[in-house]
Structures are given as structure tokens and as C-alpha cells.
Amino acid sequence: MSAPEQRALLARWEKVHGRRPRGLRYQRVLRGVYLPADAEPTLADRCAAALLIAPADAVITGVTALQLHGITVGNTSPIRLASATALRRRTAGISLSRTRTLPEQSRRVARPVAAWVDACRELDLVEAVAAADWLVRLGRATGPDLVAAADAASGRGCRTARRAAQLTRSTARSPKESELRLLLTLAGLPEPRCNVSVGDDVHRIAEVDLLYDDFRVAVEYEGDQHRTDGWQWSVDIERMEELIAAGYAVIRVTAARMRDPRGLVHIVHDHLRRRGYAGPAPHFPSEWSQLFDRRTH
Known part of the structure; x- marks a missing residue:
């Protein structure tokens, strides 16, 4: 959040010690921090509230910082903070961890790559890869940035970060595409290319989500908007017909299909x-089962 936004938030907040003010004019955001009752606290509001009562060097990091950077992953609560200061008593709604070295930051929010590395302490491999793909897609990081940061990391989550960095692809365009790609490759199937344009300079047939070039097999994830948008549905049908006519097998994947990984x-x-394809049949090691058999969609 920008400095003007922080100042605007702080100007309209009242930090109240002791009992809660009488009447209905205030709502408590965190212990000792109140907001006008008619305001709906946003994530930025709750982050600024957390910084009010955190040590002066505290930095918003991990999943919370990723969310502020536009990466919707993990839970919005608690607010994750890092500090090099001795920890105070626990406060509901805040997760404050002590660290010797604070993450690289801007206006008390960890920068995207540092936030991602910290977030890998609580994300599973699929979530970590999806978040990394998303950062690269938004231009907030590059694959080499993530690899270097993960290699330099230590402590809890560093192994997840290193594996996720190696599995990040700059051409991935949605978290579900990332999940689908991993669902296939971690089961031992060859890795498909992401978002590939099919056709030639004269006639472009379509851009497919995942493509096995050597076998002319396309895998398409159909989000709910494909079903509810009549125009999109019509376009999808035409694209599928053209792909099939050009000799491609098309596998359409819906949320319902993902429930049977x-x-x-x-x-x-x-x-x-x-x-x-003459490669080995798929296999489902314990890691795959933990990542996908219990995942809900």
C-alpha cells in the first residue's frame, strides 16, 4: 500500500486503549485498534491496523504480502508479519514471526519475490507453483529471480520454494492451468507446453492451454465462465471443431473432472x-496423493 493510503487510513482510525467505546460508532479491527462502524475493513485496512500495534520494524510478508501484490492464494487471516524485535504477547488476527534478517521491503510490505519465499512456509507445492507462475505472469518476478531467492533461502519452506521455482513456467496463465500441469507431470506423464498457438502464419486455429506437440493432444481447462457466457461457449465449440479437424485430440477439463484426479x-x-506415446504408465506416489487426492475444487 502506498504512503498516502497509509496516512489516509491512519488519519481516520482511532487507537483506543482499554475498554471498547460505548455505542455502535466503532468496530474493533484488532485488539486496541478500531474503525468506524460503517466501514467494511479491507485487507489493506487490517494490514495497517496490524502495523499500528506491531513492533516498529515489522514487515507484512508471506501470503498476506502476496495478496497485497495481487496474488490470491492462501487464507486472508491472520496477517503475517516479520520482525527482528523481541516478540510481544500474541494478538488474535496477527501471526508475528521473529527473524534475524527482514525481507526486502517497500513501505513495510515485503517485495513480491521475498513474500513468495516466505509464503512457501505454509503453501503446498501446487499453491507455491501457482503463485510463482502468477507473479511471473504479472511481471512481478522472473523465473531466475525465484530460483535465486529459493536457493538462498533456509529454514522451513525452503525445499518447497526450490522445487516450486524449478517448476515455474512463464507461459502459464491461470492457477488452474498450473494445477492441471502439475497433476499430470507429478504423476509421471511428460510435461505439456503452456498456452501454445496452434496453426501457422496464414491460419491460426487456436491457443490451447496445454499441448503435447509430439502427439497432437491438447488439454483445455474450462472455467465456469466458459459455460455461463453464451458467446464464449460458442467460440469454444468452434475452436474445438477446428482443432479436431486439424488432427488434434482435445481433452476438456472441468472442475467436476478435476475432482477425479x-x-x-x-x-x-x-x-x-x-x-x-511409449513412456511409462502414470504412477501416484504419496506426495501426489497428498497434493491432489484431498484437494477440493
Whole structure:
């Protein structure tokens, strides 16, 4: 958040010690920090409130900082802070961790790459990769930035960060695409390319989410907007027809299909095998099961 935004927030807040003010004019955001009752606290509001009662060197970091940078991942509560100062008593709604070295910051918010590394302490591998792909897509980081930061990290979450950095792809365009790609590759299938334009200079057929070039198999994730938007639905049908006419097998993946991750992996494998893939059959190690069998959509 910018300095003017912080000043505007702080100017209209009242830091009240002791009992809560009488009447309904105030609502408590955090212990000792109140907001006018008619205001709906935003994430930025709650972050500024946390900084009011945190040590003076505290920095918003981890998942919370990622959310401020536009990466919707993890839970919005508690507010994650890092400080090099001795910790105070616990406050509901704040997670304050002590660190010798504060993350690189701007206006008390960790910069995107530093925030991502910290967030890997609580994200699983799929979430970490999706967040990394998203950062790269928004231009907030590059793949080499993430690899370097992950390699330099230590402590809890560093292994997740290192693996996620290696699995980040600059061409991924949505968290669900990232999840679908990992669902297939971590089960042992070859890695498809992301968001590939199919066709030639004269006639561009379509851009597909995931493509197995050698086997002419396309995997498309159909978000809910594809179903509810009549125009988009019509465009999708035309694209699928053209891809099939050009000799591509098209696998359309919906949220319902993602609820049967093993079945989906076998469907993709069967299509690849029918088109010449001679690699090993998919396998589902314990890590894959922990990441996908229990994931809800």
C-alpha cells in the first residue's frame, strides 16, 4: 500500500486503549485498534491496523504480502508479519514471526519475490507453483529471480520454494492451468507446453492451454465462465471443431473432472498412448496423493 493510503487510513482510525467505546460508532479491527462502524475493513485496512500495534520494524510478508501484490492464494487471516524485535504477547488476527534478517521491503510490505519465499512456509507445492507462475505472469518476478531467492533461502519452506521455482513456467496463465500441469507431470506423464498457438502464419486455429506437440493432444481447462457466457461457449465449440479437424485430440477439463484426479491422469495417458506415446504408465506416489487426492475444487 502506498504512503498516502497509509496516512489516509491512519488519519481516520482511532487507537483506543482499554475498554471498547460505548455505542455502535466503532468496530474493533484488532485488539486496541478500531474503525468506524460503517466501514467494511479491507485487507489493506487490517494490514495497517496490524502495523499500528506491531513492533516498529515489522514487515507484512508471506501470503498476506502476496495478496497485497495481487496474488490470491492462501487464507486472508491472520496477517503475517516479520520482525527482528523481541516478540510481544500474541494478538488474535496477527501471526508475528521473529527473524534475524527482514525481507526486502517497500513501505513495510515485503517485495513480491521475498513474500513468495516466505509464503512457501505454509503453501503446498501446487499453491507455491501457482503463485510463482502468477507473479511471473504479472511481471512481478522472473523465473531466475525465484530460483535465486529459493536457493538462498533456509529454514522451513525452503525445499518447497526450490522445487516450486524449478517448476515455474512463464507461459502459464491461470492457477488452474498450473494445477492441471502439475497433476499430470507429478504423476509421471511428460510435461505439456503452456498456452501454445496452434496453426501457422496464414491460419491460426487456436491457443490451447496445454499441448503435447509430439502427439497432437491438447488439454483445455474450462472455467465456469466458459459455460455461463453464451458467446464464449460458442467460440469454444468452434475452436474445438477446428482443432479436431486439424488432427488434434482435445481433452476438456472441468472442475467436476478435476475432482477425479486419478481418472483424469488416466484419460490423458490413454490419449497419449493411442497417439504413439511409449513412456511409462502414470504412477501416484504419496506426495501426489497428498497434493491432489484431498484437494477440493
